[in-house]
Amino acid sequence: MSIENIKNRFPVFKNNSNLVFFDTAASALKVDSMIEAVNNCYSFEYANIHRGIYDLSAKLSKKYEDSRLKVSDFIKSPSEKNIIFTKSATEGINLVATCMKSNFLKKDDEVIISHLEHHANIIPWHLVQNHIGIKIIPVNINKEGEIDYDDLKDKINSKTKLIALTHMSNVTGSITDIEIINKLRKPFKIPLLIDGCQFIPHKPIDIKQYDPDFYVFSAHKLYGPSGLGILYMKDKWFEIFPPYQGGGSMIEDVNILNSTYASGFEKFEAGTPPIAEVIGLSSAIDFVLETNLKNIFSHEMTLHNYALEKLKSINHIKFLGESRNKGAIISFNIEGIHYNDLSLLLDKKNIAVRSGHHCAQPLMKYFKIDGTARMSFGVYNTKDDVDYFIKSLNEVMQILKNV
Ligand SMILES: Cc1ncc(COP(=O)(O)O)c(C=O)c1O
Numbered sequence: 001m002s003i004e005n006i007k008n009r010f011p012v013f014k015n016n017s018n019l020v021f022f023d024t025a026a027s028a029l030k031v032d033s034m035i036e037a038v039n040n041c042y043s044f045e046y047a048n049i050h051r052g053i054y055d056l057s058a059k060l061s062k063k064y065e066d067s068r069l070k071v072s073d074f075i076k077s078p079s080e081k082n083i084i085f086t087k088s089a090t091e092g093i094n095l096v097a098t099c100m101k102s103n104f105l106k107k108d109d110e111v112i113i114s115h116l117e118h119h120a121n122i123i124p125w126h127l128v129q130n131h132i133g134i135k136i137i138p139v140n141i142n143k144e145g146e147i148d149y150d151d152l153k154d155k156i157n158s159k160t161k162l163i164a165l166t167h168m169s170n171v172t173g174s175i176t177d178i179e180i181i182n183k184l185r186k187p188f189k190i191p192l193l194i195d196g197c198q199f200i201p202h203k204p205i206d207i208k209q210y211d212p213d214f215y216v217f218s219a220h221k222l223y224g225p226s227g228l229g230i231l232y233m234k235d236k237w238f239e240i241f242p243p244y245q246g247g248g249s250m251i252e253d254v255n256i257l258n259s260t261y262a263s264g265f266e267k268f269e270a271g272t273p274p275i276a277e278v279i280g281l282s283s284a285i286d287f288v289l290e291t292n293l294k295n296i297f298s299h300e301m302t303l304h305n306y307a308l309e310k311l312k313s314i315n316h317i318k319f320l321g322e323s324r325n326k327g328a329i330i331s332f333n334i335e336g337i338h339y340n341d342l343s344l345l346l347d348k349k350n351i352a353v354r355s356g357h358h359c360a361q362p363l364m365k366y367f368k369i370d371g372t373a374r375m376s377f378g379v380y381n382t383k384d385d386v387d388y389f390i391k392s393l394n395e396v397m398q399i400l401k402n403v
Contacts, residue, residue: 003291003299007380011035020351020385024221024378025170025198025329025358031223037283038225041276049275050249064275067282068265074285075215076206077232084231084268085278089197090120092216092231093164095268096193097124099241100162107133109161114139114147115366116169119359121195125164135159141366145172145321149180160190167199171358171374172321173329175199178210197221201378202300202327204293207232219277223379224284228277231268238264245270291379300328300377307375307386314397320372328377331358337400339373345396351389 007013010029012021021029047056049064065080072080086092105111111125115138125136137160140151147165156163163185168175178194185192191213199205200217207215212232219228243250243261247270252260261267288296308330311317316335333339343355354374357364364370375389 003295003379006291007382010380018350020388022375022377022381022389023352023354025374025376026354027220027226028201028223028378029380031284031287033287034224034280034284038276038280041279046276048272060275064278067278070282070285071230074289075232076208078208081264082232082234084233084265085273086229086231087227087274088229089195089216089218090229092229093120093193093195094124095231095244096214097128099244101128101132102242103240105132105134105161108135108159110135110137110159112137112139112152112155112160112163114165115141115362116145116147116172116174117166117360117362118170118195118197119361121164121166122362144174144323145169146174146323147176149177149184152181153184156184156188156190158188160188162191162193164193164195166195168327169321170198170329171331171360171363171372172323173326174321174323175325175327177325182211198327201288202293202297213237219281219284222281222284223287225277225280228274228281238267243270244268247271296379299379300381303377303381303383303386304328304330306383307389310386310390320367330375331372333369333372334397337397339371341400342373342396345399346392349392351392
């Protein structure tokens with residue numbers, strides 16, 4: 001599918017045709033086919049799944065499980081049985097952290113994260129640290145905003161029980177080289193958790209090639225619905241981990257004083273799942289596959305490079321992270337102008353950019369700043385968007401310099 005005119009597929013632009021949306025890293029706009037799939041599900045197909053033996057329930061249960069297969073194929077997982085649906089990527093990481101705390105990690109074990117992480121891949125480990133006294137070992141990053149692989153090598157040792165890293169930073173856009181991580185960790189047999197939230201909407205992935213123990217992402221950043229996260233988990237953890245939550249669907253047999261549990265993904269999916277959201281995700285995956293992730297990435301990077309060139313001509317602009325291996329995210333500050341003022345005035349011109357710490361306070365502290373303005377690109381952005389953004393930015397800067 002051609003990317004030209006793809007804005008027509010996003011109903012928000014029908015209502016708000018001048019909207020220039022540069023905040024896809026926070027959450028992507030919603031594509032028509034996904035909205036229709038969710039609408040159809042609630043309108044015509046809805047019943048609770050995995051419970052009723054009547055036709056509606058059986059049909060939707062099948063569609064729901066077909067979606068699991070779609071997700072599995074999309075990330076090239078060895079099997080759909082390795083896919084667990086959660087309510088968000090955040091919940092996926094919390095699930096891993098909580099289960100590891102119960103039956104894997106012990107006092108003084110070391111968990112390596114990096115200064116690049118989103119809070120979603122920091123705080124769950126703080127909670128484990130607070131409960132059982134693990135040690136969190138942060139890896140440095142270089143001035144380009146990339147993981148410092150030499151520092152990682154120095155920090156790996158026999159006490160390292162997990163490496164948990166982002167695949168692509170939501171602030172600098174830098175992409176982590178999983179091949180290098182694998183070379184460093186595999187001799188020590190250290191499990192790997194990858195936070196794929198920012199990577200998944202932009203580049204194809206092959207779980208078999210990356211071979212992580214856990215890979216998490218959120219549907220809402222992939223043009224899909226909010227309220228749904230995906231956790232890929234390697235087979236062996238299904239046995240090691242106790243249930244994360246108790247309730248309906250995750251059981252084998254229940255007595256009034258005790259119970260036994262399902263063994264597969266069901267063990268980690270207690271309660272009525274996000275049914276319509278999973279159906280919507282399946283449709284969003286169809287959209288990115290038809291559009292082709294390689295085309296999406298190349299389109300976004302062409303716009304990113306064009307915008308970066310234009311931004312570089314602005315006096316006193318500072319970029320946070322200029323990795324050569326990155327996705328289409330530009331974080332910047334302009335000397336003398338507060339990022340919040342910038343983004344508020346851009347909003348008056350119907351331009352959406354994020355400003356603040358981007359749920360990455362340790363990264364801000366690492367670079368001794370407290371926030372940035374952030375432009376992040378999606379499939380619907382155009383060269384006109386960038387031109388309008390640059391023109392508006394210059395106007396806004398003039399206003400703010402005269403205040
Ligand atoms: C890199 C990264 N990890 C994790 C998350 C958390 O995702 P969610 O809020 O969908 O759980 C985000 C969201 O911005 C993110 O950018």
